[in-house]
Amino acid sequence: MLPINSFFRIFIIALLCCFTACRAAPPPSDTSRRIVTDELNRSVAIVANPQRIISLAPNLTEMLFALGLSDRVIGVTSYCDYPPAAKSKEKVGDTLTPNLERIISLKPDLVIVTTSSQLEKITRQLDQLQIPVYVTNPRSVSEVLASIQHLGDLTGATAQAAKLHSELTTRINAVTERVVSQPKPKALFLVQDTPLLVAGSDTFLHDLVTLAGGVSITADVKGYPQFSRETAIARAPEVIIDPGRPENKALADSVLRKDYATTPAIKQNRIIHIDPDLTNRPGPRLIEGLEQLARALHPSAFITKP
Amino acid sequence: MRRAYLNRNHVFVTLAWLTAALVLMAFVALTVGSESIPLASLWPALKQWLTHNNQLGEREVILFSLRLPRIALAVGVGASLALAGAAFQALLRNPLADPHILGISSGAAFGAIVGIITAAQLPFAPNLTRAVFSFAGASIASALVYRLGRREDDPARLVLAGVILSTFLSSLNVLMLSLVDDVRLRNITLWLLGDLSNALTESLLFIGAALLLGLGVLLTQARALNLMMIGAREAFTLGVETTRTRWLVFAAASLLTGAAVAAGGAIGYVGLLTPHLIRLIAGADNRLVLPAAALGGALLTLVADTLARTVIAPRELPTGAITALLGAPLFIYLLLKRR
Numbered sequence: 001m002l003p004i005n006s007f008f009r010i011f012i013i014a015l016l017c018c019f020t021a022c023r024a025a026p027p028p029s030d031t032s033r034r035i036v037t038d039e040l041n042r043s044v045a046i047v048a049n050p051q052r053i054i055s056l057a058p059n060l061t062e063m064l065f066a067l068g069l070s071d072r073v074i075g076v077t078s079y080c081d082y083p084p085a086a087k088s089k090e091k092v093g094d095t096l097t098p099n100l101e102r103i104i105s106l107k108p109d110l111v112i113v114t115t116s117s118q119l120e121k122i123t124r125q126l127d128q129l130q131i132p133v134y135v136t137n138p139r140s141v142s143e144v145l146a147s148i149q150h151l152g153d154l155t156g157a158t159a160q161a162a163k164l165h166s167e168l169t170t171r172i173n174a175v176t177e178r179v180v181s182q183p184k185p186k187a188l189f190l191v192q193d194t195p196l197l198v199a200g201s202d203t204f205l206h207d208l209v210t211l212a213g214g215v216s217i218t219a220d221v222k223g224y225p226q227f228s229r230e231t232a233i234a235r236a237p238e239v240i241i242d243p244g245r246p247e248n249k250a251l252a253d254s255v256l257r258k259d260y261a262t263t264p265a266i267k268q269n270r271i272i273h274i275d276p277d278l279t280n281r282p283g284p285r286l287i288e289g290l291e292q293l294a295r296a297l298h299p300s301a302f303i304t305k306p
Numbered sequence: 307m308r309r310a311y312l313n314r315n316h317v318f319v320t321l322a323w324l325t326a327a328l329v330l331m332a333f334v335a336l337t338v339g340s341e342s343i344p345l346a347s348l349w350p351a352l353k354q355w356l357t358h359n360n361q362l363g364e365r366e367v368i369l370f371s372l373r374l375p376r377i378a379l380a381v382g383v384g385a386s387l388a389l390a391g392a393a394f395q396a397l398l399r400n401p402l403a404d405p406h407i408l409g410i411s412s413g414a415a416f417g418a419i420v421g422i423i424t425a426a427q428l429p430f431a432p433n434l435t436r437a438v439f440s441f442a443g444a445s446i447a448s449a450l451v452y453r454l455g456r457r458e459d460d461p462a463r464l465v466l467a468g469v470i471l472s473t474f475l476s477s478l479n480v481l482m483l484s485l486v487d488d489v490r491l492r493n494i495t496l497w498l499l500g501d502l503s504n505a506l507t508e509s510l511l512f513i514g515a516a517l518l519l520g521l522g523v524l525l526t527q528a529r530a531l532n533l534m535m536i537g538a539r540e541a542f543t544l545g546v547e548t549t550r551t552r553w554l555v556f557a558a559a560s561l562l563t564g565a566a567v568a569a570g571g572a573i574g575y576v577g578l579l580t581p582h583l584i585r586l587i588a589g590a591d592n593r594l595v596l597p598a599a600a601l602g603g604a605l606l607t608l609v610a611d612t613l614a615r616t617v618i619a620p621r622e623l624p625t626g627a628i629t630a631l632l633g634a635p636l637f638i639y640l641l642l643k644r645r
Contacts, residue, residue, distance in 0.1 A: 220620070225621045225622075227621060228340035228622050230341045233368060233372075234364060262363060
């Protein structure tokens with residue numbers, strides 16, 4: 001009994017030494033670091049001009065590339081397919097399950113993530129390893145623009161961020177000016193048709209519909225819940241917005257025509273199919289989605305007067 | 307000791323009560339929902355639906371294109387699961403046997419997930435692909451359990467084989483879930499929780515046919531099952547073709563499970579719990595337990611599904627979450643009561 005016990009004790013002590021050794025390892029505490037607050041109000045210590053950035057979501061990759069930071073992006077997810085140059089970057093797994101070892105081995109000086117409960121664990125692990133993680137949390141179109149500006153501040157690309165911000169703002173304003181005097185159709189935005197998932201009032205998709213000159217019929221719920229189809233029908237949507245891949249368009253169209261046959265949207269033949277990458281990624285291309293959506297909602301407002 | 311001969315009156319009264327309760331519940335389910343439709347307009351809506359099929363209003367669509375098919379699906383899925391559970395419990399002489407414990411639901415779920423993932427590559431309707439794959443999964447799992455646990459008079463071995471297969475298939479399901487993208491992940495997760503919101507005509511036909519066939523086959527074996535509950539050897543000496551009965555009951559119960567899981571996802575507890583409740587009120591004779599379990603399972607599932615679509619309306623809950631929420635405490639109550 002005794003030898004095992006004492007062996008065990010030595011083992012534990014050795015183990016503890018290991019841990020304290022790890023703890024005692026000098027943190028990369030150069031004075032060039034500054035403390036910033038991310039979009040979840042976490043304090044993050046970040047080097048002044050990060051050169052090795054890993055993006056853990058396609059919308060963030062699109063932001064970084066739009067800011068002209070493609071050379072400094074060293075890792076992206078397997079979903080990051082835009083711009084095409086992003087596809088040749090090192091993959092660190094997908095958005096929901098990034099590979100921690102791959103991330104560490106790339107020695108990033110900044111990891112950017114977007115809110116999603118699955119990422120809580122990896123955020124904490126990276127925190128413990130003293131790899132700075134900046135969390136973005138855009139819940140509206142203006143917060144998407146704010147995120148772009150924050151990324152600009154973080155990376156020193158302030159000028160590009162300001163330029164992109166003002167360009168996108170101009171485009172948003174151009175859309176809202178055109179649709180402001182238009183009647184606002186009641187819109188059903190389908191996150192998914194079966195089972196029916198919709199966008200609630202606290203989502204950027206809700207904001208997108210509003211800015212494009214529509215009124216979401218699912219503003220009484222929050223988040224992206226499963227929703228009653230009979231209520232969706234009873235609220236008589238005048239337009240149905242279906243972000244879906246072009247190759248599935250015909251099938252989706254026939255299903256929607258059957259499921260929502262009694263609604264004004266189908267009677268007036270108003271189903272809007274839109275590229276999901278333009279609406280479902282809260283990045284710079286969301287404004288392109290906004291323009292396409294507004295155009296489809298209010299075609300007459302976009303006829304250029306001679 | 308139960309009566310050797312079933313009292314006709316007892317059979318009639320039990321089945322009549324259950325049928326009446328089911329019809330009443332179906333009526334309730336038809337009249338409640340996230341949109342309120344006054345009772346008074348039910349009759350005119352029905353007339354409109356029957357006579358002017360081309361020009362249906364919103365009221366008729368909600369009542370007869372959304373609620374009615376969903377009620378039918380809940381009834382079909384619930385009846386199939388409870389019937390499969392009752393058959394397995396009798397055959398294996400194990401009160402814990404049900405399609406879930408035996409791994410047959412996991413097999414169906416495995417098939418369905420493969421179906422959902424590959425649906426985009428195959429030139430068939432996604433729902434059909436899912437149904438076919440799910441049924442194939444149930445059949446394969448069932449055949450495996452049957453082969454692994456075939457030893458003549460050892461029901462424990464079969465349950466053990468089922469539990470192991472179930473665990474193995476569940477881990478495969480988790481593996482596949484961690485490999486798919488987030489849209490499909492959400493899709494599959496919702497479906498795995500049991501979802502009756504999409505009652506398609508082809509699902510209803512499929513589950514209806516499976517239910518009729520399964521019930522028919524099982525009723526021909528009810529008397530043999532009664533004898534096998536004493537023990538396979540004893541049943542054999544009393545003239546039961548035990549191998550044939552086993553095979554038929556297994557095939558019928560797998561068909562029922564595969565069809566139910568394909569149509570409604572993995573809805574738990576109905577198959578396990580309903581036969582216990584039925585035996586409590588109707589005795590242990592399978593000639594009565596089987597049809598009564600079908601009615602009881604339909605009733606329970608319909609209650610759960612009606613709750614699922616009304617309690618937090620206009621949001622909806624997965625039906626399987628409600629059956630588990632109601633089923634687990636009820637099962638514990640039964641356990642305590644039996645002591």
